[in-house]
Amino acid sequence: MDLLLWRHAEAVDGSPDHARELTQRGHKQARRMAAWLAENKPKHLRVLVSPTLRTRQTASAFADDFEIVSSLGPDGGVADILAATGWPDASGAALVVGHQPALGRLAALLLSGQEADWTIKKGALWWFTNRVRDDETQTVLRAVIPAELL
Known part of the structure; x- marks a missing residue:
């Protein structure tokens, strides 16, 4: 399985939190x-998105067809x-397409075996895959791409 974690892009400050829009940046x-x-996506990709406006706007840049999952919101x-x-x-x-701190905590768990307060920058993507070697499931980090390098 491939798991891609995409933190929403930069959004305006303010409240209510769920209605914050993306900035021009x-x-x-x-x-x-x-x-x-679009150039590098794995086959058979499901896109799961937090219900907040900023995550839906981020996902909309990539796909028209995505699933909004309430448990992926900022409190997830x-x-x-x-x-x-x-x-x-x-x-x-x-x-x-989600939020900190959950995305960073999951990245830490997948790479170190325990949750920790790691930061995934706004707009960045972390791509994991897994494989089985000698009857052991292993996590492989395929890519970390900050938005400013694209």
Whole structure:
């Protein structure tokens, strides 16, 4: 399975939190990452998105067809992402467009074996895959792409 974690692009400050829109820079970040994803995406990719406006706007730069998952909102956690995606046992690939701190905490868990407060920058993508070697499931980090490098 492939698991792609895409933190929403830069959004305006303010409240209510769920209605915050992307800034002009955020739209540019989303378009650049979407172009990269279009060129490099894995086959059979499901796109799962937090219900907030900023995540939906980020995802919309890449796909018209995505699933809004309420548990992926700003208050969601690592267990919510794992449940929504089926990692590591589901087939195909899942792209989660979500929030800190859950995305960073999941990245830490996948790479170090325990949750920690790691930061995924706004607009950045982390791509994981898994494989089985000697009856052991291993996590492989395929890519980390900050939006400003695209």
